[in-house]
Amino acid sequence: MNILLWHVHGSWTTAFVQGPHLYLVPVTPDRGPDGLGRARTFSWPDSVREVTPDQLRDAPVDLVVLQRPHEAELAERWLGGRRPGRDVPAVYLEHNAPDGDVPGTRHPCADRSDLTLVHVTHFNRLFWDSGSTRTRVIEHGIVDPGHQYTGRIPRAAVVVNEPVRRGRHTGTDLLPALSEAVPLDVFGMRTEGLAGHLGLPADRCRGADLPQRRLHPAMAERRLYLHPVRWTSLGLSLLEAMHLGLPVVALATTEVVEAVPPGTGVLSTRPEVLAEAARRYLHEPEAAAADGARGRQAAVERYGLKRFLADWERLITEVRS
Template sequence: MNILLWHVHGSWTTAFVQGPHTYLVPVTPDRGPDGRGRARTFAWPDSVRERTPEELRRAPVDLVVLQRPHEAELAERWLGGRRPGRDIPAVYLEHNAPDGAVPDTRHPCADRRDLVLVHVTHFNRLFWDSGTTRTEVIEHGIVDPGHRYTGSLARAAVVVNEPLRRGRTVGTDLLPALAEAAPLDVFGMRTEGLADRLGLSARACRTADLPQRDLHEAMAQRRVYLHPVRWTSLGLSLLEAMHLGMPVVALATTEAAEAVPPGCGVLSNRPEVLAGALRRYLAEPDAAAEDGGRARQAALGRYGLKRFLADWESLITEVAA
């Protein structure tokens, strides 16, 4: 089966393209947001094939996976007038929790009968108003990076993109107080200047933008994973940290309370409780390793790649029939 999808979310797509199909990824000369092509920092199989808009006009496509509101019009134009959901089976994958007036936020695909709206968490499905559109939940799956945890560095790892721009949404304002409990290493895109903006010393807060192949190794060297995000769907970096065998300290918001069972870390909406947990893990490396081991088993059980691909295969078979 030929499945058309845009390269929007590298980590999610890395798991999705491990399936048994051929995956057509649009590519444009500028490799901009609508034509990134194959990933350059993730390992994707040969079944992921780049196609220009001109090539897509003639390409056989059995299913379109939409991920952004404007992709339906883009797909129709690039596919030579074939309309997702009408001429070609389609699903809309929603990665994000709603913004704005959250309890009343209408999804762009609300009240549509020509496609299936797929959420990545039950929290998302609950909070989006999807009207009469059929909705399904297929929870995240992770390509297992292996149990790499050493915890040799008495520091906390944080993974967040653009912490200065996103601010309170990702808990940037919480970092100064938490850095008093454990020195932080913040990994992600556009993290430069974070320590200066927060008034933190170079020891209290270090930043680095690492390619995916190096990120997991760096995370696993840190004693604990800190997830200070207030509002997100469910950070894949949190699930990756658990797969690595890291104990997690996180805000008990959105889907985190479901993803991190008791004994795998500490979840709380009280910053002082999170700070206490960071201090404890730094002081007790054996306890950190034990909780991290349980975190890995929990993540493998709920967010393993086999379950993820099986869930998607079931839906794909039904929708494309």
């Protein structure tokens, strides 16, 4: 089966393309947002093939996975007039929690009868207003990086992209107080200079933009994983941290309360409770390792790749029937 999808979310796509199909990923000369082509920092199988818009015009396509509102028009144009949902089976994959007038935010695909809207968390489906559109939830799947945890570095790993720009959404404003409890290593995109922006000593909050191949080993060396995010979809970095074996200290918001079961970390809406939990893990490495091991087991069971791919196979069969 030939599945057309754009390279939008590298981590999610890395799991999706482990399936048994041929995955057609558009590429343009500038490799811009609508034509990134194959990932350069993630490991994708040979079944992921770059295709130009001209090549797509006559390409056999069995399913279109839309991920952004403008992709429906783009797909119809590049597929030579074949419209997703009418001429080619289609699903719309929504990666994000709603924004704006929550919980009244209308989804761009609301009241559509020609496609299925797929959410990555039950929280997201609950909060988006999808009208009469058929919806499904397929929870994340993770390519298991293995139990790499050592916790030898007494600092907390935080993974967030663009923490300065995203501000309160990602809990960036909470980092100064939390850094008093545990020194922070913030990984992600555009994290350099974060300490200066927050007015923190460099040793209390270090930013590092690491390539993907170095991120997991670096996370696994830290004593705990800190997730101060207020409002976003369930971060794949949190699930990856659990797979690695890190104990989790996180705000009890959005889908996190479902993903992190008791005995694998500490969840709270009170930052002072998170700070105390971080201090405990900092000074009790054996407790940190034990909670992290339980967290890994829970994450592998719920967010394993086999379950994820099986869920998608069932939906693909349903959509194409």
